[in-house]
Amino acid sequence: MNVVFFMQDTGAVFGAERATIDLAVGLRANGDTPRIVLMVEQRRAGQPSGLQDALRAEGLPVNLLPVRGRVSRALAAALRATFIEHHGDVLHVIGYKANLHARLAGIRPVVATVHGWLFRRDVKERIYDAIDRWCLRRCDRVVCLSRYYEQLLLDHGVAREALVRIPSGLRELPGPVAPRAPAAGAPVTFGMMGRFSEEKNHALFVEAARQVVAERPEARFVIAGQGPLEAEIRAAVKRAGLEPVVSFPGYTSVAAFMGGIDVYVMCSTIENLPYSILEAMAWSRPVIGTHVGGIPDLVDHGRSGRLVPLGDAEALSDAMLLLVRQPERIPAMGAEGKARLDRLFSWASSVKAHQGVYRNLVEAHRG
Numbered sequence: 001m002n003v004v005f006f007m008q009d010t011g012a013v014f015g016a017e018r019a020t021i022d023l024a025v026g027l028r029a030n031g032d033t034p035r036i037v038l039m040v041e042q043r044r045a046g047q048p049s050g051l052q053d054a055l056r057a058e059g060l061p062v063n064l065l066p067v068r069g070r071v072s073r074a075l076a077a078a079l080r081a082t083f084i085e086h087h088g089d090v091l092h093v094i095g096y097k098a099n100l101h102a103r104l105a106g107i108r109p110v111v112a113t114v115h116g117w118l119f120r121r122d123v124k125e126r127i128y129d130a131i132d133r134w135c136l137r138r139c140d141r142v143v144c145l146s147r148y149y150e151q152l153l154l155d156h157g158v159a160r161e162a163l164v165r166i167p168s169g170l171r172e173l174p175g176p177v178a179p180r181a182p183a184a185g186a187p188v189t190f191g192m193m194g195r196f197s198e199e200k201n202h203a204l205f206v207e208a209a210r211q212v213v214a215e216r217p218e219a220r221f222v223i224a225g226q227g228p229l230e231a232e233i234r235a236a237v238k239r240a241g242l243e244p245v246v247s248f249p250g251y252t253s254v255a256a257f258m259g260g261i262d263v264y265v266m267c268s269t270i271e272n273l274p275y276s277i278l279e280a281m282a283w284s285r286p287v288i289g290t291h292v293g294g295i296p297d298l299v300d301h302g303r304s305g306r307l308v309p310l311g312d313a314e315a316l317s318d319a320m321l322l323l324v325r326q327p328e329r330i331p332a333m334g335a336e337g338k339a340r341l342d343r344l345f346s347w348a349s350s351v352k353a354h355q356g357v358y359r360n361l362v363e364a365h366r367g
Helices: 015-029 050-057 073-085 096-105 123-136 147-155 202-215 230-239 254-258 275-282 313-325 329-344 347-366
Strands: 002-008 033-041 062-067 090-094 110-114 141-144 163-165 189-193 220-224 246-250 263-266 287-290 305-308
Touching: 002 015, 002 073, 002 096, 015 033, 015 050, 015 110, 015 275, 015 347, 033 050, 033 073, 033 096, 050 062, 062 073, 073 096, 090 096, 090 347, 096 110, 096 123, 110 123, 110 347, 141 147, 141 347, 147 163, 189 202, 189 254, 202 220, 202 230, 202 313, 230 246, 254 275, 263 275, 263 313, 275 287, 275 329, 287 313, 305 313, 313 329
Parallel strands: 002 033, 002 090, 033 062, 090 110, 110 141, 141 163, 189 220, 189 263, 220 246, 263 287, 287 305
Antiparallel strands: none
8 A cells, every 4th residue: 555645844743743754654564655745845945854854764755845835736736746656545644735735636535634723813823724624524534533623523514424533652662661659758740841832831830830839849840842932931930939940951852851750741722632641651650631632532530640621720730739749649640541551542553543544445436
């Protein structure tokens, strides 16, 4: 099976890019032939690309298609020619730009994966989301990762028979990780990792940390990552008087981050099926998350972590304080999260499910 993936070169590897790489590697391991086609916007031409580096490090074949402007019939024609040249059986698109140009290219069959809409206030992003939904209603198959987005897509007119839910699986697992319990008398450390952007809602984490420290000043907090709102969040930490207990390690490896925390926290306003929670589960770390998007698919409330209402700093601080007061619960919750990951979010199962979608679709298209 020749599967051609088509996506935009963002220059970095975020969740959608990583999921695509993991899927392509899994397909290759199972005997299929994946190829990655990247649209490279003029503004990025000649610039370093972490995504291109990651693809080549995996030995995945890559085609680069330059593009000018938002909509390009020349790009659509180049995509069609590339698909034919490589004897593509199915085109798998990621993102509205890829989906739109697949429409213009007239390629069939097309599978699209929805990695999530951020629902930001930006008008342009809302327009892009609307274009994406228009394209998705015309795809042969639409893959979603979580129950939340499955219902959202149905509500926006994607046909039930075209929609399939395939949760992501985590490919790079650490070696055996024992559930972690803070040493007697040691502080409990809470960590948040991700891009400093609007939807991650770092301000809520800072406010909850302030409330926790008011009762238990020994608690510690780590905020890892980079992004446009970093200076704003650092300023919020300073205003709250939390600089002695909050660290900002910047961009860091998953191993370094997870190795330095006891509990993972995600207080986003929207998520699909975040890799960072899968990684926390792999490291046997309990997860405290907001009850939004696909987070409830991952966190078993009361067993592998806690779910709190969106925007509720008091509920978030209460969930943190529960584990500060009762640190003996941390290893049991972490072990439950790891067991849940192994049971429900297997990389091999995710790859196999995609292969089934491709084969059924290609057989129906040829028939």
